[in-house]
Amino acid sequence: MRPLHARYPFFRSAREAVEEAEVDLVNVVTSEPAVVERALERIEGALEDADVGETHRRTRVELLSYPVARVIVSLVDEHLLTRKYAFAEARTAHDRFAYDLEQSVELRSVQRQQLTQDLLLAEFDLAEAVRETPDGYAVNVGTYLALAADKRNPEWRLVNRPVRDGEVSIQRSELLALVAQAVKQRVSEGLPLAVPAVIGDELTDECARVRAALADLDLMRDIDTVVPELFPPCMRALLDQVQKGEHLAHHSRFAIASFLTSIGMTTDEIVDLFEVNPGFGEEATRYQVDHIRGETSPTAYSTPSCATMQSYGDCVNMDDLCETIAHPMAYYEKKLDDADEDELTDWREQQTTNS
Ligand code: SF4
Structure with a gap:
């Protein structure tokens, strides 16, 4: 030896x-x-x-x-x-x-x-x-x-x-x-x-x-990593719409904001991520996110399940993994689990590096 x-x-x-x-x-x-x-x-x-x-x-x-x-x-x-x-x-x-x-x-x-x-x-x-x-x-x-x-x-x-x-x-x-x-x-x-x-x-x-x-x-391992590429397809689509400044129905805004809150993003970070959406407006976003988080309301709301997302027409672009899960959070958790940790770059780190 x-x-x-x-x-x-x-x-x-x-x-x-x-x-x-x-x-x-x-x-x-x-x-x-x-x-x-x-x-x-x-x-x-x-x-x-x-x-x-x-x-x-x-x-x-x-x-x-x-x-x-x-x-x-x-x-x-x-x-x-x-x-x-x-x-x-x-x-x-x-x-x-x-x-x-x-x-x-x-x-x-x-x-x-x-x-x-x-x-x-x-x-x-x-x-x-x-x-x-x-x-x-x-x-x-x-x-x-x-x-x-x-x-x-x-x-x-x-x-x-x-x-x-x-x-x-x-x-x-x-x-x-x-x-x-x-x-x-x-x-x-x-x-x-x-x-x-x-x-x-x-x-x-x-x-x-x-x-x-x-x-x-x-x-x-509370899910507190923000890697938009690994978001479930529904949330990626909603985020995309927000960032393009498109109008979102109330249930859709609720879905994306509650998802981002659940993965540990602060209100400021969500406002930053939404950036450009004139329709959303910073004040309205802050108010809604704080409300979902339970800071300006009696309850903290959680992300809707896949069944609820489907009933509102917010479930789009389903992929193979979607067939195996019942909740957008489960999708994201699985994606993070399967990812090579060295290759994961948190959106917040990117913001720090770019600034
Ligand atoms: S199945 Fe669930 S995770 Fe997949 S796109 Fe639909 S709502 Fe999102």
Whole structure:
């Protein structure tokens, strides 16, 4: 087992090293508490900081903590956990290989056992699909699409990219971001694993600890992220109309204002988001939003359900996800859950960056 394996435990050579050492996971979880603790640290770090933490000083502990973490993630078997865990492994790996590749050859050979870009690309079968160009790199379009599919930022869309002779031009930092996607796919592969009962029994307490951390996360996660691209189609359509200055019926204004209030926007922010609508008028908007919020009325109102939206004709442009939910808030919650957190930009952050 080499330090490189501990640093990149999802490499094929790392898995082979574990197999060659004939490691018995039952023995590991029963008699190597440091490995189990480091595995938990990986998972808790993933939930709290989107990072799996610093490497353990002992190569064996660090390397084995990865398969044990995958086992615990499989036993808990929650979609949100699996997604966050894979994301954190990929993000940490990205930081590590970006750092390792920057080091001088001399340092690398001593400390990191020669991680090279060629090795990294070969590890993810990308060597044939990527070539260096005078301006950066060119990636085979099929490979690019497979790796950039989850990326939400419009700059990753193929239409916004120079494509020539079946190749997409990218910069080095983007190449590393695509390799991180490959890491995420590899970490997620096969999860949840089928775990023998004898291992599951040994890890009961650890699974309970992860479930508790997950529950805390859910409680903290009031929906307070404003990402208009992920709004349900009905709310996107209403927001669009508001911003174009079109007249909205009372029930429609109520629907969009109550939705924006429910996702945590303040009255000032809603007024800013509505911006240009002369028909709405700032004062009227403030009054209505404060009323919905319950500040100028005895009750705080909640967003209408899909059934109510439909009865008023406000349910438009339904998509596949709409078929599976009964409330616009559930739609938005699901979209946020499924989104890659690194790719989410809160509308409020954008306002700060643009100002
Ligand atoms: S089904 Fe619900 S979430 Fe979807 S567009 Fe209609 S009202 Fe909105």
